[in-house]
Amino acid sequence: MHKPLFTPRNNYEIYLVNRFTVHNLLHHIIYLAQTTHHITVDTESDLFTNRPALIQIEFIQEKLSTIILVETFHLPIDEQSLEFWLIRSIFKYILQPNKTIYCWGDAEEEFKKFLIYRLYTDDILKVPYMVNIQDKFKRWHRIEIGYYETSMNKWGLQMAIYVIYNEFLDKTQRLNIWSRGLHRRNNKEDDDKILSMIYYATNDCLSVTKLAVTIHQLIIRKEKRKHMAMNNTNTKHIPSLHEQYHQYLQNYISKSTKEQQQSNCDNLLTIRPFQPLKSFRICPIHHLTSLEHLLPIVELCHSTQKFSIDIERKFETQQLILIKIELVQVEQVESIVLYLEVLNLFLLDTPLFLVVQKLLKNIFLPWKKIIIWSNENKEDLQALVQYKFLSESILNDTNIMELQAPFKQWYHKTFKHNVNCKVPSSDKEDSCCCTCPYRPYKNMNDKWALYKAINHVFNEFVSKSYGSHINYLQNIIYSVHRCLAVTKLSNVIELDWTMEQLHQFKKCHQE
Numbered sequence: 105m106h107k108p109l110f111t112p113r114n115n116y117e118i119y120l121v122n123r124f125t126v127h128n129l130l131h132h133i134i135y136l137a138q139t140t141h142h143i144t145v146d147t148e149s150d151l152f153t154n155r156p157a158l159i160q161i162e163f164i165q166e167k168l169s170t171i172i173l174v175e176t177f178h179l180p181i182d183e184q185s186l187e188f189w190l191i192r193s194i195f196k197y198i199l200q201p202n203k204t205i206y207c208w209g210d211a212e213e214e215f216k217k218f219l220i221y222r223l224y225t226d227d228i229l230k231v232p233y234m235v236n237i238q239d240k241f242k243r244w245h246r247i248e249i250g251y252y253e254t255s256m257n258k259w260g261l262q263m264a265i266y267v268i269y270n271e272f273l274d275k276t277q278r279l280n281i282w283s284r285g286l287h288r289r290n291n292k293e294d295d296d297k298i299l300s301m302i303y304y305a306t307n308d309c310l311s312v313t314k315l316a317v318t319i320h321q322l323i324i325r326k327e328k329r330k331h332m333a334m335n336n337t338n339t340k341h342i343p344s345l346h347e348q349y350h351q352y353l354q355n356y357i358s359k360s361t362k363e364q365q366q367s368n369c370d371n372l373l374t375i376r377p378f379q380p381l382k383s384f385r386i387c388p389i390h391h392l393t394s395l396e397h398l399l400p401i402v403e404l405c406h407s408t409q410k411f412s413i414d415i416e417r418k419f420e421t422q423q424l425i426l427i428k429i430e431l432v433q434v435e436q437v438e439s440i441v442l443y444l445e446v447l448n449l450f451l452l453d454t455p456l457f458l459v460v461q462k463l464l465k466n467i468f469l470p471w472k473k474i475i476i477w478s479n480e481n482k483e484d485l486q487a488l489v490q491y492k493f494l495s496e497s498i499l500n501d502t503n504i505m506e507l508q509a510p511f512k513q514w515y516h517k518t519f520k521h522n523v524n525c526k527v528p529s530s531d532k533e534d535s536c537c538c539t540c541p542y543r544p545y546k547n548m549n550d551k552w553a554l555y556k557a558i559n560h561v562f563n564e565f566v567s568k569s570y571g572s573h574i575n576y577l578q579n580i581i582y583s584v585h586r587c588l589a590v591t592k593l594s595n596v597i598e599l600d601w602t603m604e605q606l607h608q609f610k611k612c613h614q615e
């Protein structure tokens with residue numbers, strides 16, 4: 105007899121946290137840790153040795169929960185490194201008095217097992233409000249049916265899920281070597297095994313959350329996002345993470361006792377998720393797209409004058425896989441982003457091919473304006489010639505504006521060297537002597553990466569490259585965000601925003 109498999113109550117995304125996790129992602133997780141009030145935790149230890157190896161944390165949100173799997177065997181080796189500090193910051197914000205932590209069992213005991221990794225200290229484990237769902241469930245169920253079904257014994261999570269939802273929570277991966285590392289190996293057998301371990305670890309959190317809601321221990325409301333940094337309108341400049349880390353090191357070295365000052369500084373540790381200028385719709389184009397779906401888009405491209413384009417290569421092979429084109433229409437409330445899957449190619453001269461060709465010809469016209477981040481991206485557009493969508497001459501006649509260099513100019517003009525910097529503020533170039541923390545590049549030939557530009561101008565997170573995420577849909581959204589980020593930055597450059605305008609924009613849109 106097959107029981108239906110366990111289904112979580114909400115959608116979710118999963119991230120691995122280890123020494124290879126990129127900074128931007130860690131900033132994003134810190135942001136979640138700051139703004140989420142309801143959290144479920146679970147942990148896993150290795151089979152045979154019983155070494156604590158994995159901490160699972162669910163940041164519970166109404167629509168999309170985020171689950172992080174902290175691989176404690178694979179933390180950064182240097183405890184004074186920025187990476188280690190960022191990971192420690194996640195726990196710092198979780199273990200706060202305004203947080204409620206749900207666990208199947210005693211969360212404090214679970215956390216204690218991991219003290220050896222020095223991600224947090226013993227004394228702050230009593231700070232958050234911890235709810236033992238295993239105990240609460242037992243009491244709730246007794247009231248529901250009138251007696252203790254398990255008598256003196258504790259409830260198993262699998263049994264509770266079965267009794268309440270008639271669903272099967274698969275526990276076969278529980279006894280495992282969790283310290284092996286959960287990254288992909290590009291070997292089907294290993295990857296299947298790892299994937300089922302990840303799902304087991306994730307479901308152990310999601311199932312506790314689901315029960316917590318059912319037994320009324322958890323009421324999920326839309327989280328009101330607090331923007332601590334933005335509340336203080338006197339703050340002219342929000343310290344970047346580089347500055348804050350610098351401050352942390354200073355305090356560490358001087359063993360300063362000015363704890364208040366430190367905590368004020370940490371409150372400013374805010375990197376937001378990327379916010380496009382307006383909401384958007386994604387229009388996927390591949391060999392299965394229907395013609396009826398595409399024809400109105402062809403017309404729309406005809407009437408649109410401005411486009412932002414971003415191109416994606418596969419990280420491992422550098423193979424070109426995606427072209428994303430945003431139709432920038434000022435008068436529309438919503439943007440449309442074409443999501444052209446180059447790998448799922450169209451056969452030459454099929455009706456679909458001809459329609460896509462027509463669509464692209466409506467975009468690549470001499471009087472239209474196309475914005476692209478870098479010169480490399482511009483060269484990537486040659487693929488359209490290669491695949492016979494456009495001719496060489498059409499592409500050459502198009503007005504393609506590269507944003508990277510003008511952005512650098514604007515940034516230098518707007519974020520001048522500060523008074524403490526050895527480089528005089530009249531000197532606009534990057535220099536190896538520069539100590540300004542908000543100027544990440546120190547060589548005058550360095551080129552700005554798109555994600556860094558968004559990060560430094562708007563304090564927002566866009567992921568760096570395609571496919572860094574386990575969740576397929578999330579990869580698509582992040583990828584589209586990179587295209588929308590080009591539009592957002594092009595606005596700043598074209599209108600030549602001052603620091604004051606930027607500040608006003610953030611005040612209006614990020615609070």
Ligand SMILES: [Zn+2]
Nearest residue numbers: 521525538540
């Ligand atoms: Zn400087």
